[in-house]
Amino acid sequence: MVTHDNIHIPSESFPQWIWYTIEAVLVIVMSFLISFKIADSFEVTPEVGNWILTGAFGACFAGWYIIIRGFILKKKILGNRY
Numbered sequence: 354m355v356t357h358d359n360i361h362i363p364s365e366s367f368p369q370w371i372w373y374t375i376e377a378v379l380v381i382v383m384s385f386l387i388s389f390k391i392a393d394s395f396e397v398t399p400e401v402g403n404w405i406l407t408g409a410f411g412a413c414f415a416g417w418y419i420i421i422r423g424f425i426l427k428k429k430i431l432g433n434r435y
Contacts, residue, residue, distance in 0.1 A: 384413035 388409035392402050422428050 380414060380417050384410050384417070387413050 388406050391409040392406040395402065395405055397405070
């Protein structure tokens with residue numbers, strides 16, 4: 354039996370974009386849960402509650418990607434990894 358040395362072995366066993374997708378989904382879910390608990394703690398009309406929900410969601414989402422990931426973890430969101 355003859356063997357060939359032209360086998361493609363990827364540099365990573367798992368595609369990089371899947372990690373970003375998993376991270377984004379987790380951040381969205383956690384942001385929604387946190388913002389829902391925050392908005393539920395106020396006794397306001399539904400219209401104002403929607404604004405609180407949206408603002409808390411945006412603050413959690415931006416807080417993760419700008420403050421935690423950008424300054425604390427020092428990881429670029431979009432960039433060349435080589």
